[in-house]
Amino acid sequence: MSPSTTAAAPAPVADWVDVAAMQHDPYETYDRLRETGPLVRVPAMNRYLATTFEGCRAIEADQVTFSASVGGAGATMARALGATPMLRKDDPGHAAERRPVNPCLRPKRIRESWVPLFERNAQTYLDELVAKGPGAADLNLDYAAPLAAQNLVDMLGLRGVGVGAEDMRRWSHAFIAGIGNLQDDAEIWARCDTAQAEVDACLDELLPRLRSAPDTSLTSALAASGLSDEAVRANVKLTISGGMNEPQHMVTNVVWALSRHPQQRGRVLADPALWPSVFDEAVRWLSPIGMYPRQTTMDTVLEGVELPAGAILGVVVGAANRDPAAFDHPEAFDIARPRQPHLGFGSGVHLCAGHWAARISIGEIGIPLLYDRLPDLRTDERRSEEWFGWVFRGLTHLPVTW
Template sequence: MSDAPRYEIDVQRFWADPYPDLARMRAEAPIAFVPQLGATLITRRDDIFVCEKNIAVFSSHQPQGLMNRLMGHNMMRKDGEAHLAERRQAFPALSPKTVRNAWTAKFQAHCDRILEELAPAGEAELVKAFALRFSAECLKDITGLTNMRFEDMDAWSQGMIDGIANYVGDPEVERRCHAATAGIDAAIDDMLPVVTNTPNQSLLSVLLQAGMPMESVRANVKLAISGGQNEPRDAIAGAVWALLCHPAQLRKVYTGEASWLQVFEEFARWIAPIGMSPRRVAKRHAFAGVTFEPEDRVFLMFGSANRDEAHFDAPERFDVSRDTSKSVSFGAGPHFCAGAAASRAMVADVALPAVFARLKNLRVDEGEAIRIGGWAFRGVLNLPVAWN
């Protein structure tokens, strides 16, 4: 175990709102061992930026980690050439060019159809009625699993997310994760002959065409689902909520002072949908006055880095005019999110402008409290809204 100072948390309070504890850690113990999580947390942006690149020490290869055990050995849990090889094989499905030429038009069609069905109602819970469904329909195309229902895509993604963040070892959470991965395996099996006979630009098809072993194909498709569903879903709902609660910031978009992309980047800084990335210490190492021991579990706290006072003035404030270039919402090292281009297109190019254009006088319904939760993955859990 590292010799970092101990920092105690209340797990439920940390899940409800991790930012006060993270701010205190940044100020008093920027590298701290949290016994309730069984991990050493790195909370300052510059420390994370350095350590994430030092893969010889802070390794993504975690043979006994929750993701490997529950979802299979995917590219996120590999380093060096093993990681780069699988990343290169996946690139044709996720590159900015493919997103621009193949996926964005499909994203727009899904968005327009869902909003056309939704608009006459005049009110909805927007997470379920739009953000969840839109994200899932887009991800069905990207992964190639068009045989799935959007409800299953979201439920199975959440099941895996909960499973790989299950650091307290809840057996029911693990059971739901196993059920989710079994469902995805069945969907993959069903689509194999389809994409084999008619190859396309989907991730499943591209990985098969590249000759990736089937075990790795399954693991990487599950990886795409685990992050590719919740991150856009939570960014869409969260950014809509943030703009409705900060009308001055929404006016900046309408007047051209800020773009929808700036809205997305600032929201992802302010409330990072992916707030943490785990690492395994591969060898004894001293950094910033702390000695790490082999097999220590380390959490790179992206959500904390994005509110680091050393780089962001008044970091708790949502400000779409802010320079977000120092944020690490998509990571900072070799594991920079492979789906970043698709996520930006879904949220900034398609969903946000369409929602505010189609749902006139959009406003929060004050009759129901809005809930936000999570620290490894964080998002708005419900968003009751109304429009004219």
């Protein structure tokens, strides 16, 4: 029997949740769900949502009861990427696929292998942003998206086979749409299949080359891992789907947050050692991944709530990161808050493999270089910005000026 079986009650039901409204702004819904209970059944989503810090952390601490091998969403991931990657497996299968990439994603190796490329990419797209001019520049389209895409091209070592930022953006979007294609939309599968074929063609050329002449890329680490060809390819595609959008969104999230908090902006511009705190607080406050799924493997009780075997859970880290039981004044963006863990990168065995890569490429390079070149950078109130999403949340347009 699993976690606690003390006095338990069925999950409260939230039939009032408006999923369309959450796409625009999920935070009021998160607060109301959390006040309703740590685990709430949401019929509109056919799942239970966990919205407290403790509840989300407890789920991630017990992969025997709360499996990452989720039906539905898990099945679309295998369809989208050609096979199930590490993200939808439990240990030991997950660990076997994660182990080979861990060494190249540690800070020391990132600094040795990729930092010069991250700096060069930031300078390249900064030039393009500046050329757009302060009346027309869109930080998302002109800087954040191409920078995150090109950084990922370089981490995967795909520059040598002619892959560019625009290919990466197209593939990443096609895979993400496929992973979310629960409605089985044929057009989405067609775009996803094209992306799969293009990535496979690159890997056909690259994998044999890397096996005889390894380099410092993630693809090289996977190629040398002894994993099956199918697993290597699925995990390259997982990284393509997961390694672009969130770093992209963090560029715009930080600039948006600092534009609304000019005093904190002044503090970090005066003391660049604060950049890591700015990045981490922004990941907590505006988590680019709001929710990810798990499934119970047996009847269980979580935070006093009964769950049947086979229940699909949403681990709503976007809500847990604003849980007043875990954070003082959680609704405030505060770069001076005492250091404490948040769940923006997940936790447990699936803790984001690329969290150091994101912290360094964006938090230490992509954003500080922006403000070095454009110290007056701020959102342009004369043009409208646009937020979208709650499962994946970010700014689709962020007009900026300087």
